[in-house]
Amino acid sequence: MRLLRYEWSKLARLPALWGVLALCLVFNCLLIGSGGRWRWEWNEAAAMTGRLGQRVDTGFLDGLRQQPQSEYRDYLLSAAEGMTDIYADYDLRPLVDYYTGYVKSSPKAAALTERKYEQLAERVAHLSETGAAMDWYSGPITHNVHQFLYGVLMRAVLTEGAVLGMLSMLFLLGYENQQRTAAGVYASRTGRKLCRWKVLAGLTWAPAIYLLLAAVTLVVFLLFWDWSGVWGGSVSGQFNYAIDMLVRRPFFTWADFNAGGYLAAVVGLGGLLTVVFALLAAVCGTLVPNVYLSALVLTLLLCGGAAAQTFCAQTGLWMGYALLTFQPVSVWLYVNGWFTELGLNAFVPWQESMGTGLSLAICGVGTALALRRFGRKDIST
Amino acid sequence: MLTVEHITKQYGNFTALEDISLQFSAGVYGLLAPNGAGKTTLIKMLTTLLFPTSGQILWEGEDIHALDEEYRGLLGYLPQEFGYYPGYTPRQFLHYAAALQCIPKKEAHRRISELLKLVGLSDAEHKKMRQLSGGMRQRVGIAQAMLNDPRLLILDEPTAGLDPRERVRFRNLIHSLAEDRIVILSTHIVSDIETIAGQIVMLRDHKLFCCDSPAGICGKMKGRVFEVPAGTALEENQFLLSERQGEQGTVLRIFCDTPPRGAGPVTPGLEDAFLAIYREGQV
Numbered sequence: 044m045r046l047l048r049y050e051w052s053k054l055a056r057l058p059a060l061w062g063v064l065a066l067c068l069v070f071n072c073l074l075i076g077s078g079g080r081w082r083w084e085w086n087e088a089a090a091m092t093g094r095l096g097q098r099v100d101t102g103f104l105d106g107l108r109q110q111p112q113s114e115y116r117d118y119l120l121s122a123a124e125g126m127t128d129i130y131a132d133y134d135l136r137p138l139v140d141y142y143t144g145y146v147k148s149s150p151k152a153a154a155l156t157e158r159k160y161e162q163l164a165e166r167v168a169h170l171s172e173t174g175a176a177m178d179w180y181s182g183p184i185t186h187n188v189h190q191f192l193y194g195v196l197m198r199a200v201l202t203e204g205a206v207l208g209m210l211s212m213l214f215l216l217g218y219e220n221q222q223r224t225a226a227g228v229y230a231s232r233t234g235r236k237l238c239r240w241k242v243l244a245g246l247t248w249a250p251a252i253y254l255l256l257a258a259v260t261l262v263v264f265l266l267f268w269d270w271s272g273v274w275g276g277s278v279s280g281q282f283n284y285a286i287d288m289l290v291r292r293p294f295f296t297w298a299d300f301n302a303g304g305y306l307a308a309v310v311g312l313g314g315l316l317t318v319v320f321a322l323l324a325a326v327c328g329t330l331v332p333n334v335y336l337s338a339l340v341l342t343l344l345l346c347g348g349a350a351a352q353t354f355c356a357q358t359g360l361w362m363g364y365a366l367l368t369f370q371p372v373s374v375w376l377y378v379n380g381w382f383t384e385l386g387l388n389a390f391v392p393w394q395e396s397m398g399t400g401l402s403l404a405i406c407g408v409g410t411a412l413a414l415r416r417f418g419r420k421d422i423s424t
Numbered sequence: 425m426l427t428v429e430h431i432t433k434q435y436g437n438f439t440a441l442e443d444i445s446l447q448f449s450a451g452v453y454g455l456l457a458p459n460g461a462g463k464t465t466l467i468k469m470l471t472t473l474l475f476p477t478s479g480q481i482l483w484e485g486e487d488i489h490a491l492d493e494e495y496r497g498l499l500g501y502l503p504q505e506f507g508y509y510p511g512y513t514p515r516q517f518l519h520y521a522a523a524l525q526c527i528p529k530k531e532a533h534r535r536i537s538e539l540l541k542l543v544g545l546s547d548a549e550h551k552k553m554r555q556l557s558g559g560m561r562q563r564v565g566i567a568q569a570m571l572n573d574p575r576l577l578i579l580d581e582p583t584a585g586l587d588p589r590e591r592v593r594f595r596n597l598i599h600s601l602a603e604d605r606i607v608i609l610s611t612h613i614v615s616d617i618e619t620i621a622g623q624i625v626m627l628r629d630h631k632l633f634c635c636d637s638p639a640g641i642c643g644k645m646k647g648r649v650f651e652v653p654a655g656t657a658l659e660e661n662q663f664l665l666s667e668r669q670g671e672q673g674t675v676l677r678i679f680c681d682t683p684p685r686g687a688g689p690v691t692p693g694l695e696d697a698f699l700a701i702y703r704e705g706q707v
Binding site: 045046049053056219222223224225226227228229230231232233234236237419420421422424 | 468471472473474475492493496497499501502503504505506507508509510511520521523524525526529565568572
């Protein structure tokens with residue numbers, strides 16, 4: 044534990060890290076400011092749901108009608124009166140045909156797609172039963188604000204957390220070579236086992252930095268955006284929708300999520316994904332002693348994976364593409380659609396969770412093997 | 425007892441050390457060889473930083489890699505290039521080294537105070553390492569090597585950066601420490617070990633050249649080191665070792681098997697032996 048604290052302190056003593064962290068927070072605040080065009084409308088609609096509740100029923104409509112007359116109230120009223128249970132007779136066939144049409148050159152990928160939408164049909168029936176479509180979330184502006192929060196802000200937070208986590212891990216693993224202390228350190232009683240403490244320090248530091256970024260960013264966001272009345276609303280309400288490859292569809296989630304639960308789930312999965320990226324950095328940092336070279340290898344690994352996925356899509360290797368959608372970079376790319384069916388980005392339900400879990404397992408084993416190899420190789424100083 | 429059994433270290437086609445066998449028991453051992461002869465490679469193998477390509481190193485009969493941390497817990501090591509954390513004070517750095525040696529905090533605190541006093545750094549213990557002179561940093565390195573009161577102390581070029589007074593103090597310290605432990609001191613500065621080493625290990629052509637007492641090594645040179653006046657033309661098989669200022673001007677110290685005309689034999693020192701053994705082209 045003493046060694047873990049020493050490794051953390053090496054990071055904490057790094058002024059550049061705190062400088063970058065501060066810059067990230069400033070950048071996130073600027074991003075929050077860039078969403079200002081929806082803020083008034085959201086805050087009005089959200090304040091109203093605080094008084095009327097999330098479920099749009101006769102009580103909600105009566106309450107809305109009793110609000111002081113204004114052009115905006117009439118707009119909301121017409122939107123609310125036009126709400127129907129979109130899940131009641133939702134036909135998934137066009138979506139199935141659209142996506143299986145893409146991947147038909149690979150029968151296995153097509154079968155996986157078919158199977159995914161069969162399972163989604165059960166979810167659609169369930170969403171209809173719960174009346175999730177009739178949840179207001181926060182009215183007609185929901186999609187824009189939801190995408191702003193998850194597609195812009197949370198993506199930025201996740202990217203910053205992952206990058207800082209990876210850099211911190213590489214920094215720790217390359218620290219002794221950089222300071223020319225490797226010979227003394229690895230000839231001590233702890234010896235090469237110090238690397239385990241370094242990896243553990245990096246693995247705890249990465250999600251901690253991510254959570255700090257997420258907490259500060261979300262607190263600033265919530266200072267300007269009123270979410271007080273919307274936490275309980277379903278994210279599958281009909282004003283929320285997703286667009287993939289220009290096709291619009293409701294926000295089908297694989298479980299019932301309200302706005303608060305969904306945010307917590309995204310933040311939580313983001314933390315795990317940060318750990319995955321840190322583990323990848325641990326593998327590279329352990330195998331490649333030069334910190335700059337290991338950063339280069341890690342970059343090539345991440346970009347190479349994304350490039351391979353694009354290549355598979357372009358050349359019609361859909362089964363290869365399907366497998367590559369589980370990689371961490373791919374999971375990171377579709378953060379704004381996590382826990383939904385994800386169109387061509389997913390071939391099984393809960394793909395982002397399964398992808399993250401698999402990556403955790405694979406990178407965990409990879410790190411263990413890399414550490415084992417480090418324990419058996421010469422220390423070059 | 426530390427035993428080196430037929431160890432060889434190869435990097436691809438390059439053989440850094442070949443078939444070295446040695447035995448170390450309590451006392452000071454000077455590892456004397458010019459740069460590139462394999463001193464540091466041997467030391468890195470003794471400290472488990474490198475794995476031998478063949479052969480094994482035994483501590484009390486057990487392989488040091490099998491003993492792992494148990495062996496390293498007995499070891500104190502000052503690397504040739506002593507790295508440090510510039511933002512740490514000597515005390516903080518030694519506390520970190522104590523954590524690496526798994527020394528309990530309280531004990532470490534006491535030991536660090538003792539060692540800082542011993543190496544004359546009590547007044548500088550709260551200065552950042554980056555503010556210390558090279559000699560002071562080297563003294564921190566010596567202190568960290570002695571933190572765990574090692575039974576095997578390995579010092580690679582320990583006097584680099586020390587001024588003459590510090591060198592003498594260091595030599596005295598090593599001498600006093602060597603009573604009940606093995607001290608291996610690698611250097612190419614002959615005066616560092618001439619007076620304190622009981623045995624000198626010399627490497628040549630990446631092989632073990634000799635392991636003998638300084639007197640034994642000098643004895644082999646007896647009758648082969650001569651002094652001639654400066655300006656004397658040297659014949660083939662006469663090797664210039666050094667020049668010095670004699671009572672009647674500059675004299676040349678030469679090494680040869682047959683006495684040169686007009687020259688008188690002199691008592692060879694360890695430096696003469698070193699220069700004779702590693703004369704030009706011989707590493």
